[in-house]
Amino acid sequence: xxxxxxxAGGTKFVCxxxxxxxxxxxxxxxxxxxxxxxxxxTVDYFKQFDDLKAIGVASFGPIELRHNSDRYGYITNTPKVxxxxxxxxxxxxxxxxxxxxxxxxxxxxxxxEYVVSTLFNEKIDSLTYxxxxxxxxxxTVINGQFVGTLGHPEMGHVALKRHPDDLNxxxxxxxxxxxxxxxxxxxxxxxxxxxxxxxxxxxxxxxxIMAYYIAQAAMQTTLTLRPNKIVFGGGVISxxxxxxxxxxxxxxxxxxxxxxxxxxxxxxxxxxxNGSATLGNFALALRAYEK
Amino acid sequence: xxxxxxxAGGTKFVCxxxxxxxxxxxxxxxxxxxxxxxxxxTVDYFKQFDDLKAIGVASFGPIELRHNSDRYGYITNTPKVxxxxxxxxxxxxxxxxxxxxxxxxxxxxxxxEYVVSTLFNEKIDSLTYxxxxxxxxxxTVINGQFVGTLGHPEMGHVALKRHPDDLNxxxxxxxxxxxxxxxxxxxxxxxxxxxxxxxxxxxxxxxxIMAYYIAQAAMQTTLTLRPNKIVFGGGVISxxxxxxxxxxxxxxxxxxxxxxxxxxxxxxxxxxxNGSATLGNFALALRAYEK
Numbered sequence: 001x002x003x004x005x006x007x008a009g010g011t012k013f014v015c016x017x018x019x020x021x022x023x024x025x026x027x028x029x030x031x032x033x034x035x036x037x038x039x040x041x042t043v044d045y046f047k048q049f050d051d052l053k054a055i056g057v058a059s060f061g062p063i064e065l066r067h068n069s070d071r072y073g074y075i076t077n078t079p080k081v082x083x084x085x086x087x088x089x090x091x092x093x094x095x096x097x098x099x100x101x102x103x104x105x106x107x108x109x110x111x112x113e114y115v116v117s118t119l120f121n122e123k124i125d126s127l128t129y130x131x132x133x134x135x136x137x138x139x140t141v142i143n144g145q146f147v148g149t150l151g152h153p154e155m156g157h158v159a160l161k162r163h164p165d166d167l168n169x170x171x172x173x174x175x176x177x178x179x180x181x182x183x184x185x186x187x188x189x190x191x192x193x194x195x196x197x198x199x200x201x202x203x204x205x206x207x208x209i210m211a212y213y214i215a216q217a218a219m220q221t222t223l224t225l226r227p228n229k230i231v232f233g234g235g236v237i238s239x240x241x242x243x244x245x246x247x248x249x250x251x252x253x254x255x256x257x258x259x260x261x262x263x264x265x266x267x268x269x270x271x272x273x274n275g276s277a278t279l280g281n282f283a284l285a286l287r288a289y290e291k
Numbered sequence: 292x293x294x295x296x297x298x299a300g301g302t303k304f305v306c307x308x309x310x311x312x313x314x315x316x317x318x319x320x321x322x323x324x325x326x327x328x329x330x331x332x333t334v335d336y337f338k339q340f341d342d343l344k345a346i347g348v349a350s351f352g353p354i355e356l357r358h359n360s361d362r363y364g365y366i367t368n369t370p371k372v373x374x375x376x377x378x379x380x381x382x383x384x385x386x387x388x389x390x391x392x393x394x395x396x397x398x399x400x401x402x403x404e405y406v407v408s409t410l411f412n413e414k415i416d417s418l419t420y421x422x423x424x425x426x427x428x429x430x431t432v433i434n435g436q437f438v439g440t441l442g443h444p445e446m447g448h449v450a451l452k453r454h455p456d457d458l459n460x461x462x463x464x465x466x467x468x469x470x471x472x473x474x475x476x477x478x479x480x481x482x483x484x485x486x487x488x489x490x491x492x493x494x495x496x497x498x499x500i501m502a503y504y505i506a507q508a509a510m511q512t513t514l515t516l517r518p519n520k521i522v523f524g525g526g527v528i529s530x531x532x533x534x535x536x537x538x539x540x541x542x543x544x545x546x547x548x549x550x551x552x553x554x555x556x557x558x559x560x561x562x563x564x565n566g567s568a569t570l571g572n573f574a575l576a577l578r579a580y581e582k
Contacts, residue, residue, distance in 0.1 A: 062548070126440040140515075142438065148517035149417040149433070154548055155515050159452040159507045161469075175545050178452075216450045224431075224446050224515050226439040254466050257353070257445055 003289070004046050004055035004098075005281030008088070009105065010080055010134075013038055014278065015045045017052065022115070022282045024275075035086045043095045054099040054289035056281030058108025059088060065102060065152055073102050079174075099291065101284035104152045105277060106131055107139035109269070112280025113231045114141040116270045126227040129269075129276070130155070132214065133234030136181035140225060147225075156181040160216045163209045180217050184210045186236050202240055208248075211241065215248035218266055222259060233269045233276060242266060294580070295337050295346035295389075296572030299379070300396065301371050301425075304329055305569065306336045308343065313406070313573045315566075326377040334386045345390040345580035347572030349399025350379060356393055356443055364393055370465075390582065392575035395443045396568060397422055398430035400560070403571025404522045405432040407561045417518040420560075420567070421446070423505065424525030427472035431516060438516075447472040451507045454500045471508050475501045477527050493531050499539075502532065506539035509557060513550060524560045524567060533559060 002025075007014040009032060016027040030041050046052055062078060064071040073089025089102050103111075110129035117124040126142040136156030140147040147153060157179040166183075172191050173182030182188070189197035192206055200206060218230050232242060246262040259265045269276045293316075298305040300323060307318040321332050337343055353369060355362040364380025380393050394402075401420035408415040417433040427447030431438040438444060448470040457474075463482050464473030473479070480488035483497055491497060509521050523533060537553040550556045560567045 138515075142433070142440070143436075145434075147433065147515075149519050150517045150550060151548060153515055153517055157547055158511045158514055159543065161450040161452055175547050176543075220449050220511055221515065223449055224429075224438075224444055224512065226441040226444055228440050252450065252467075256448060256466050257442060259441060 001053050001286070001289075002049055002051045003282045003285040004049070004052055005278045005285065006042055006055060006057040006059075007105065007108065007277045007281065008032070008057060008059040010060045013042060015042055016278050016281075017046075017049055018278070018282045020282075020286055022279045024278060027278075032080075034082050035088075035091075039086075039088065039091045043092060046096055052096070052098055054101070054285040055092065055096065056101045056103075056108065056284035056288070057088065057092070058103055058105045058277045058281055061104050061152065062154070063088075063102070063104060063152065065104070065148075066150075073100075099285075099288035101281075101288040103146060103284065104137070104139060106137040107141075107146050107152065108280040108284065109233060109276040110139035110141050110146075110231070110280070111284055112271055112276035112278070113269055114144070114280075115283045116276075116279060117229075120270060122228075124228045126225065127229050127231060128155075128221050128225060128227050129231045129233065130214075130217070131234035132184060132186075132232060132236040134186050136185050136234075138221070140221075140227065142225075142227075155217070155221070156185075158217060158220060160213050163212045165205065166209045180213060183213045184236065186234075197236060202244075207241060207244060210236075211244035211248045214245050215252055218245065218249050219252050222253070222257065226257070229265050229267055231267055231269055231276075233274065237268065239268060242268060292344050292577070292580075293340055293342045294573045294576040295340070295343055296569045296576065297333055297346060297348040297350075298396065298399065298568045298572065299323070299348060299350040301351045304333060306333055307569050307572075308337075308340055309569070309573045311573075311577055313570045315569060318569075323371075325373050326379075326382075330377075330379065330382045334383060337387055343387070343389055345392070345576040346383065346387065347392045347394075347399065347575035347579070348379065348383070349394055349396045349568045349572055352395050352443065353445070354379075354393070354395060354443065356395070356439075357441075364391075390576075390579035392572075392579040394437060394575065395428070395430060397428040398432075398437050398443065399571040399575065400524060400567040401430035401432050401437075401522070401571070402575055403562055403567035403569070404560055405435070405571075406574045407567075407570060408520075411561060413519075415519045417516065418520050418522060419446075419512050419516060419518050420522045420524065421505075421508070422525035423475060423477075423523060423527040425477050427476050427525075429512070431512075431518065433516075433518075446508070446512070447476075449508060449511060451504050454503045456496065457500045471504060474504050475527065488527060493529075493535075498532060498535060501527075502535035502539045505536050506543055509536065509540050510543050513544070513548065517548070520556050520558055522558055522560055522567075524565065528559065530559060533557060
């Protein structure tokens with residue numbers, strides 16, 4: 001069975017087709033320009049495949065995903081120039097006669113990790129997937145369903161207790177200043193140290209400060225959702241940095257609730273090379289087709 | 292149909308019977324002493340009713356509510372003297388041959404508010420219920436199911452950004468110091484001002500400080516769960532205080548996501564006089580019976 005995946009990012013689109021084993025058979029990448037041009041390329045890509053059965057779309061946001069809204073399928077009030085109020089799903093539906101599953105980028109990744117975890121025989125009912133990169137976001141799957149009634153989560157913008165060695169940094173979120181994204185997203189390296197994160201050695205104290213904030217976010221998620229595990233992806237995350245996050249998480253939690261071995265609870269994605277979303281999109285496309 | 296409710300609190304137990312319309316027909320209250328004595332009184336109360344079909348129990352915690360645990364039905368590592376590792380459900384099952392639904396006190400209240408909201412024709416798929424009283428806790432219902440895979444939420448213990456006028460207060464949580472419960476539970480009035488909350492006028496700045504923290508918790512919940520509404524119960528909450536919380540919430544959120552009219556989003560319980568849990572327990576008992 002031929003299934004489609006669209007990873008719609010703010011800088012590039014990744015379109016792919018795969019099968020019901022979630023293996024990618026073909027893939028194309030193009031830059032995100034205007035909605036008209038970018039969505040036309042998306043449509044043209046999938047028109048090559050006569051036997052396409054369904055498409056899963058994981059998009060940057062904010063997006064409207066409530067089925068009872070007359071703007072279902074839109075990218076809504078994004079600050080990305082030209083993309084506010086774009087009828088993404090409508091544009092695809094007009095030219096491609098297949099079911100489409102529409103969700104956020106992080107929900108797509110969360111679903112991919114959820115599906116793969118069960119394929120790997122983990123007994124998983126729920127997980128939260130964070131991306132810590134240019135922006136910070138998260139999606140949660142509980143029993144195969146995404147969390148969020150009034151809309152999708154925006155877990156990148158929670159408030160946090162400030163680190164005593166970081167009180168002079170105002171944070172870079174244009175909406176909240178020192179929310180999670182304002183304190184730990186990739187561009188904070190330039191704002192704090194005037195260099196790129198990849199050039200800041202892990203011995204620099206800024207990594208401890210950032211680990212403290214991400215550990216707090218993991219603690220909020222733990223105490224609010226009690227998921228089976230929390231997955232961290234995105235360019236800022238690495239296994240040595242995650243080790244620091246686990247250490248701070250352990251101190252903050254103070255054994256208040258049991259989460260098992262932290263090496264199995266706060267984890268990197270099972271799907272390597274940022275592939276969680278594509279795999280999740282295939283799985284969501286399959287679900288849309290079977291409905 | 293005769294349904295039972297147990298509200299098991301740290302200071303008192305409220306046992307009641309009602310019908311499938313969730314009306315209370317009889318009720319008794321007794322102090323929480325030893326597990327043996329208190330659970331015997333509970334059993335004796337329900338033995339009066341031959342036609343009892345099921346019981347909903349909403350208990351103080353922490354409790355084990357995972358069905359796959361061999362300690363399902365226990366109060367686990369509570370600091371309450373004598374009650375750690377108490378087989379609550381086992382004790383009831385040994386003498387009362389009816390289905391029992393076992394959940395936390397705040398989950399019981401959350402379910403009561405969820406059921407009543409739908410009876411009042413609100414189009415509700417999810418809500419979070421906070422109690423702000425001697426302790427702070429919360430429960431969340433999504434599509435009729437409680438949130439929490441590894442156990443029940445402990446949303447009273449999240450970390451928060453400190454209020455600039457409150458930096459010298461260390462907080463009173465024995466586990467985390469200045470977590471939400473450590474900063475806004477009822478006993479913080481004695482710790483901060485050496486008097487009871489009921490004697491502190493709403494013009495006192497401490498109420499603004501507490502509103503700031505509770506608004507942050509509401510923001511975390513909003514960004515993480517996107518529920519239809521957040522209900523606040525417990526002795527610390529009043530409508531004028533909730534008005535302060537709404538104001539701070541509006542400032543913190545900065546219109547980042549739409550939640551509708553704050554007067555309909557951050558609300559007092561629909562069931563008056565702390566009755567949400569009893570009503571929720573009847574509804575959970577009915578569900579246990581119908582299974």
